[in-house]
Amino acid sequence: MQFLHVTGYAEAYREPIPKDTLSFVSGYSTDTLLMRLSKINAILFQQMDNRMIDPKILREAVFCDVPGFEQVTEFHPLFTDERRWFAEGPIGLLIMNLLKNFNIIETPAPIEPLEFARNLFKTILVYNDLYYGRPRGIVLESLEGIFMMETMQQGYLRAKGVMKVDTFGRFLFLSKFLDSDELLREEADMYCEKMKIENPWTFAKFFLAVLASAIHPQNWGNHMLDLAHHWPEKLIREFGADPMELAGKEKVSLNMDVVTKPFLFLTPEKILVLDYNYFQYALENGFLYSFYRHSSVKLRSKFKTYENFKAYVALEFFEKYLTGSLLREIFHKKNQQLISTEKYQDFIVRASSCDVFVFEVKMNDLHPNTFENLDYKAFTRDFLDKRFLSDKGNGTKDKGAGQIIRQLGHLSEPDSELRDKLGIKRSAKMNIYPVIICSEHHMNIAGVNHYLNEGFQQRCQHLKGSFQTIKPLTVVHVDFLIKYFGPLRRNPTLFAEWLSGYHRSKKGLEKLYDENGGPITYLLSKRSLFGYMEMKKDFTSPYKATVDEIEKCFDLETKGVWRAFGI
Numbered sequence: 001m002q003f004l005h006v007t008g009y010a011e012a013y014r015e016p017i018p019k020d021t022l023s024f025v026s027g028y029s030t031d032t033l034l035m036r037l038s039k040i041n042a043i044l045f046q047q048m049d050n051r052m053i054d055p056k057i058l059r060e061a062v063f064c065d066v067p068g069f070e071q072v073t074e075f076h077p078l079f080t081d082e083r084r085w086f087a088e089g090p091i092g093l094l095i096m097n098l099l100k101n102f103n104i105i106e107t108p109a110p111i112e113p114l115e116f117a118r119n120l121f122k123t124i125l126v127y128n129d130l131y132y133g134r135p136r137g138i139v140l141e142s143l144e145g146i147f148m149m150e151t152m153q154q155g156y157l158r159a160k161g162v163m164k165v166d167t168f169g170r171f172l173f174l175s176k177f178l179d180s181d182e183l184l185r186e187e188a189d190m191y192c193e194k195m196k197i198e199n200p201w202t203f204a205k206f207f208l209a210v211l212a213s214a215i216h217p218q219n220w221g222n223h224m225l226d227l228a229h230h231w232p233e234k235l236i237r238e239f240g241a242d243p244m245e246l247a248g249k250e251k252v253s254l255n256m257d258v259v260t261k262p263f264l265f266l267t268p269e270k271i272l273v274l275d276y277n278y279f280q281y282a283l284e285n286g287f288l289y290s291f292y293r294h295s296s297v298k299l300r301s302k303f304k305t306y307e308n309f310k311a312y313v314a315l316e317f318f319e320k321y322l323t324g325s326l327l328r329e330i331f332h333k334k335n336q337q338l339i340s341t342e343k344y345q346d347f348i349v350r351a352s353s354c355d356v357f358v359f360e361v362k363m364n365d366l367h368p369n370t371f372e373n374l375d376y377k378a379f380t381r382d383f384l385d386k387r388f389l390s391d392k393g394n395g396t397k398d399k400g401a402g403q404i405i406r407q408l409g410h411l412s413e414p415d416s417e418l419r420d421k422l423g424i425k426r427s428a429k430m431n432i433y434p435v436i437i438c439s440e441h442h443m444n445i446a447g448v449n450h451y452l453n454e455g456f457q458q459r460c461q462h463l464k465g466s467f468q469t470i471k472p473l474t475v476v477h478v479d480f481l482i483k484y485f486g487p488l489r490r491n492p493t494l495f496a497e498w499l500s501g502y503h504r505s506k507k508g509l510e511k512l513y514d515e516n517g518g519p520i521t522y523l524l525s526k527r528s529l530f531g532y533m534e535m536k537k538d539f540t541s542p543y544k545a546t547v548d549e550i551e552k553c554f555d556l557e558t559k560g561v562w563r564a565f566g567i
Contacts, residue, residue, distance in 0.1 A: 005083045006090070008129030009122060017126045022097060024119040024126070029105040030098050030243070031266055035223075036061055036120055037091055037098075038264075038272050042223040044088055045276040046215055054085045060221055062121050065113035086124065088277065089154055090131035092254055094123065095274055099264075100252045102243035134374055141522040143447040144376045151371045156441035157259065157277045165543075166479035167283050168204055168561040169550065170322065174287075175201040176556065177321045183312075187299050191291050195235050203287055206232055207279045208561065214276055225263070225271040236263050236271060238290055239282055255368035260286060285365070288313060314363035314439075318478070319346060323361045323437055326481045329553045330488045330495070331357075339421050348407060350422045354468070355431050355496050356411065360403045362387065363439040371442060379442070380451065388436060389455040401456040401473060404434045405463070412466035432470045433499055434460075437478055446526040449475045450506075472503045476529055484533070486545025489553070502532045 009017045020026070025033055039061040047053045063069035135148040178188040178200050192199055197206070210231075213219055225231055241261035246252050262278035263271050292300070292309045303309035324340065324347065331338055331349045339348045347359040364387050370378045388400030398406050410418040412427055424430060434456065442448070456473040464470055481488070488494055509525035524531075543562055550558045 006087045006128050006132055007083050007085055007125065008132065009125035010129055012125055013122075017129050021126050021130060022101060022123065024123045026103070028103070028111070028116065028119075029108055030101075030103045032108075032111070033098055033120065034095065034264065034272060034274070035266075037095055038223040038274050039221055040086055041088060041091060041275045041277075042214065042273065043221045044086060044091075046220065057086050058121075062124075063114075063117045066117055069114075069117070085128075087128070087131075088158065088275065089152055090127040091124065092154075092258065092275060093131050094127040096252055096254045096258045099241060099243050099246050099258065100249070102247055140519050141517075143451060143526070146447045146523060146526060147376045147379060147445060148374050150445040151374055151442070154277075155445060156371070157280050165562060166482045167280060168208060169482045169546075169556075169558055170479065171204040171283055171287075172201065172556045172558060172561070173322045173325070173554070174317060175199065175204070176554070177317045181316065183302075184299075187295050188291070190296060191294050194294050195232065195238065195290075197232055197235060200287075202232075203235065204283060206235060207283060210273070211276060211279060214273075223273050225273060227269045227271070231271075237265070239263055239286060240265055240271070241274065253368060253372060255372045310363075310365075318363040318439060319361045323347070323359075323478060323481070325554065326478075326485060327359065329549075330481070330485070331492055332489070333492060336492065337422055339418065344407060344410065344418055344421075345403060348411075348418065348422070350424065351433075351492060351496065354429055355433065356422070356424070357433045357435060357495070358404050358407050358411075359435050359437055360400055361437045362400060366440050366442050384448070384451060385455075388452055391459075400436055401434075401452060401459060404436075404456070404473070405459050408432060408434075408460065408463050408466075408470070412463055427466050428468060430467045431496075432467050433496060434471065434473045435476055435499075436473065437476050437481070439478055441477065443475050444477050444528045444530050446523055446528060446531065449473070449528055450526050471499065472506075474499050474502065474529055480530055480533070482550075483546065484542045486547070486549040487542050489549045490545060498533065499529070502529050505532055 009015075018024070040057050043053065043057050043061060047056075059069070132152065134152070135145075138145050138148055140146075140149065178184050188200055192202070195203070197203055210225065214222055225236070227233055227236075239261055240263040241258065243264075246257055249257070252258075258274070259278050259281050262274050262276070262282065264274055265271055288310065289306065292303070292306050299309075303312060327347050327349065328338055331351055335352070337350045340346060346361040347357075349357040349359070351357055364383070366379070366383050369375070370383065386399070389402070390399045391402050407418070410416050411424070411430070411432070413419070414427075419425070419427065436443075436452070452475060453473040460470055484494075506525055506527075509521060513521040513525050547558045547562055550556055
């Protein structure tokens with residue numbers, strides 16, 4: 001994760017931000033302002049890793065109507081600063097407040113270009129202060145500090161490159177599941193008919209096509225959709241923002257009211273894309289919510305709440321269909337064995353003569369208010385502790401680490417049924433790899449694996465003498481299994497190698513931090529498995545092997561997905 005130094009209004013102008021944060025732009029129509037802000041987001045989306053993008057944004061989105069703006073002496077010193085001026089998080093917050101305070105000017109006065117650009121630029125800087133000035137008194141070199149910084153970077157929506165392409169791979173699995181599931185197949189057909197799309201995969205293909213078009217060099221900075229291209233209008237409206245609806249709400253949420261609606265209709269034919277990164281939500285959460293909302297009475301009578309429906313999807317799709325299919329194909333060698341029963345949940349794998357993986361699978365969503373409010377206590381207490389570190393008692397079940405420890409208890413018992421199924425005679429020769437496979441992207445932020453492993457280690461002390469080793473707990477996002485599926489299927493021993501390498505790296509970095517300190521070393525010592533793999537210098541891109549193996553194993557057309565992003 002790259003942290004940006006984003007300059008705010010107070011730093012640039014050496015005065016406090018105005019109490020009315022929209023005061024500089026209150027005289028302009030919201031449509032006009034959103035046109036410029038969506039243009040900025042489009043440029044950032046295309047070139048998010050380019051540290052020299054700010055001058056282009058200034059030329060092409062802020063001062064685009066001002067001839068010779070580079071000679072504007074008032075701003076020239078600011079433009080030459082190497083620090084960043086534009087970031088998606090503050091702009092998203094500004095868009096939210098503009099939508100909440102939507103301003104329609106029936107007979108607008110002529111806009112003076114320089115004055116408009118100056119006021120827009122100042123407002124953006126004000127929102128930089130608002131957005132990045134929220135954490136106060138937080139020590140960066142702490143788990144809370146990392147949570148704050150990574151959450152503000154919005155990694156759950158944004159990734160290196162143009163998109164989390166693995167999300168589309170996951171959607172391919174979901175489409176195939178809906179085509180085969182007896183309970184949902186008919187409902188899926190009815191939903192597609194309502195949305196006027198061919199099948200569930202057409203839903204993802206629409207977003208894929210828009211993204212592929214957006215990143216094409218000839219569409220630099222494009223932030224508009226034109227219905228003349230025959231985009232599915234009903235689907236776009238399903239994910240379109242309604243300013244009138246937001247204006248009537250007492251509290252508007254960025255993550256629940258804006259991120260969920262990436263489109264805005266300026267006219268019946270012209271649609272603004274507020275932020276291409278918001279497509280991530282539509283693919284991972286929006287589809288299922290829309291599916292349930294438009295389902296028949298028959299489905300909603302079986303699943304009386306959306307939470308009931310998500311629980312069914314979590315078990316039948318995420319655990320059994322997606323994760324189960326991936327693990328069975330990864331550990332497919334004749335000498336490998338996978339056990340998954342009601343008693344021995346979720347998956348236990350004997351990967352070699354001495355290596356056993358114990359997998360716990362969790363499809364959990366973190367409530368948007370937790371990361372919108374940067375609520376570290378709610379993240380640890382109400383999410384990590386309750387979902388992944390809770391112990392059996394008061395009518396509740398073991399969850400996460402507790403479930404893994406229960407299976408380790410079975411493995412430690414001489415002549416146990418589980419050991420017999422796996423062909424294990426002596427547990428003292430076994431190396432145990434405890435793994436939690438999850439769906440929530442916040443599980444990938446630095447510090448989460450460290451936090452959960454500490455809780456796991458406290459609970460498994462009494463079992464350590466039963467095995468040769470119990471490795472540290474590893475949190476694995478399901479996208480990891482998709483991204484690295486090709487290399488893992490061709491060589492399953494890589495799984496143990498990578499997990500061991502990850503924890504060796506963490507241990508070495510923690511020692512280095514203890515000796516020398518430093519925020520960067522602290523951050524690296526707490527990074528996720530995904531973060532570790534992204535920085536491995538000795539491993540080439542896995543996508544070629546993954547595309548080939550997924551198509552061979554699951555009959556999914558993955559090549560179109562990766563080809564769309566030039567991979």
